[in-house]
Amino acid sequence: MPSLAAVSKIDFPYKTSQQTVKTFAEDVFAASFPDRRLLPVFDNTEIETRNLCEPLDYYLQLHTFEEQNREFIRLALEYSVQAIETCAASAGIPADKITDMVLISTTGLATPSLDALIINRMKLNPHINRIPVFGLGCGGGTSGFAKACTLAKANPEAVVLLVTVELCSLTFLRGDYTKSNFIGSSLFADGVAACLIVGDQQENAADKKIKFVAAESRLYYDSLNIMGWDFTDNGFKVLFSPGIPALIAGNVRNDVTSFLEKYGLDLPAIKNFIFHPGGKKVLAAYREALGAGDDFLDTSHEVMKEYGNMSSCTVLYVLERFMQGYEKGYGLMMAMGPGFSSEMVLLEMN
Numbered sequence: 001m002p003s004l005a006a007v008s009k010i011d012f013p014y015k016t017s018q019q020t021v022k023t024f025a026e027d028v029f030a031a032s033f034p035d036r037r038l039l040p041v042f043d044n045t046e047i048e049t050r051n052l053c054e055p056l057d058y059y060l061q062l063h064t065f066e067e068q069n070r071e072f073i074r075l076a077l078e079y080s081v082q083a084i085e086t087c088a089a090s091a092g093i094p095a096d097k098i099t100d101m102v103l104i105s106t107t108g109l110a111t112p113s114l115d116a117l118i119i120n121r122m123k124l125n126p127h128i129n130r131i132p133v134f135g136l137g138c139g140g141g142t143s144g145f146a147k148a149c150t151l152a153k154a155n156p157e158a159v160v161l162l163v164t165v166e167l168c169s170l171t172f173l174r175g176d177y178t179k180s181n182f183i184g185s186s187l188f189a190d191g192v193a194a195c196l197i198v199g200d201q202q203e204n205a206a207d208k209k210i211k212f213v214a215a216e217s218r219l220y221y222d223s224l225n226i227m228g229w230d231f232t233d234n235g236f237k238v239l240f241s242p243g244i245p246a247l248i249a250g251n252v253r254n255d256v257t258s259f260l261e262k263y264g265l266d267l268p269a270i271k272n273f274i275f276h277p278g279g280k281k282v283l284a285a286y287r288e289a290l291g292a293g294d295d296f297l298d299t300s301h302e303v304m305k306e307y308g309n310m311s312s313c314t315v316l317y318v319l320e321r322f323m324q325g326y327e328k329g330y331g332l333m334m335a336m337g338p339g340f341s342s343e344m345v346l347l348e349m350n
Contacts, residue, residue: 001348002152002160002197004210006091007320008083009313010192014052018042018308024056025185028174038179042186046280046301050308053079053167053190059174065235068170072108076165076192077117083194084122084161091196093159095122098196100129100151100160104140104312106229106338107166107236114165137227138276139337140164140312141193145319146215146345148197153212156199164193166311171229171236184238187279189308193316210323210331213346216259223247223340244278245285247340253289256332259344271327272349273297276315276335277304312337322349 022042029038053075063071088095103115110117113132118124129151136143141164148162168188173181197212226244230237260266267290277283277300286297303317310317315335322331331347 001211001213002149002199003212005093005196005198006087007195007316007323008087008090008193009317009320010051010079010083012051012053012079012190014055016050016052016056018045018047018050020056021050021185024059025182028060028185029182038182041183044280045186046305047187047308048305051189051191051310052169054169059169059172062174065233068235069108072167072170073110073114073117075167075170076105076108076110076114077121079192080114080118080163080165080194081121083192084118084163087161087194087196093196093198096125097159098124098128098161099155099158100148101131102144102148102151102160102162103130103132104136104144104162104164105166106135106137106140106311107168107171109134115163118163135338136312137337138278138309138311138314139335139339139341139343141276141315142333142335142343142345143217143337144312145195145197145316145333146217146343148195149212149215149345152197152199156201158199160197162195162197162316164191164313164316166191166313168309168311171238173234173237175234176237180238180240183240187309188238189310191307191310191313191317193313193320195316195319209350211348211350213330213348214263215343215345217341217343218255219339219341220247220251226338226340228338244336244340245281248282248336249285249289252286252342255342256290256334256344259346263346265330265346269330270332271329272322272331272347273300274315274318274322274331274333274347275300276318277301278309278336279304282336
């Protein structure tokens with residue numbers, strides 16, 4: 001079975017307290033929401049700090065889509081290389097041994113794709129099998145992990161690099177005073193994470209205790225408008241529905257239990273829940289639907305509290321924290337994203 005060799009994440013130098021961001025938003029949106037009726041949303045998120053790739057002053061300025069996308073490419077490349085170097089060192093695998101790369105992002109555009117830029121910058125093996133994936137949003141980390149494991153399963157000698165890059169703050173539209181932009185400013189943050197996944201004939205990985213068992217995806221019909229982007233002349237405009245928690249609460253238990261039953265397992269068999277924390281209400285919906293104990297999502301909540309919602313990267317930040325200590329047994333990685341869709345990965349954690 002493919003194994004997880006290492007995970008790394010980026011803590012940006014401009015990590016900022018939620019209260020500071022709240023004051024910033026109050027100033028920016030003052031003309032549109034003079035009665036301050038929406039400000040409590042910042043406190044209700046239960047987020048304490050936000051992982052931001054730029055100082056707050058950057059977001060006070062008006063930027064064209066071209067300017068913001070160029071900044072995305074610059075920072076995404078810089079921090080992806082940093083995350084990859086850290087991950088390779090942790091795994092004890094030279095970066096030039098990487099055979100495949102899966103690159104996940106939904107917050108910026110690049111052609112040649114970002115994975116090609118990374119290979120050029122790091123002078124990696126030019127024969128790397130590249131799979132750049134755009135548009136999976138919050139579900140991308142789990143989906144990317146599944147795709148990387150599938151590649152490693154097909155080639156027992158594979159060293160598969162998964163990189164997730166989401167600079168959500170660079171999509172902030174300074175001149176957009178809508179409620180959706182305001183809500184987005186209370187929740188989303190920036191993240192970059194890297195994983196190395198190896199085939200079962202790779203002997204030198206630092207940690208092969210977490211093994212891939214299976215994965216499953218589900219797309220919910222007639223839910224295309226629940227979450228995504230509206231692409232405008234000015235850039236990426238966030239779209240998300242207040243109905244997301246209800247959709248999760250109504251489906252996630254059946255999704256999880258039917259997935260586990262295929263492998264002779266049930267919910268009590270899962271000892272580690274590696275869930276993407278989409279927000280306070282999303283975590284509450286998971287708790288309501290699964291009822292797996294009061295503390296089974298504590299790690300997801302901690303990551304959300306310390307970083308904010310970093311879209312596809314967030315679940316890998318949760319996974320990185322589990323690498324520091326977990327209960328032996330099975331683990332379930334799960335995230336939901338645009339489509340509306342769910343992504344699940346079953347892990348054996350020894």
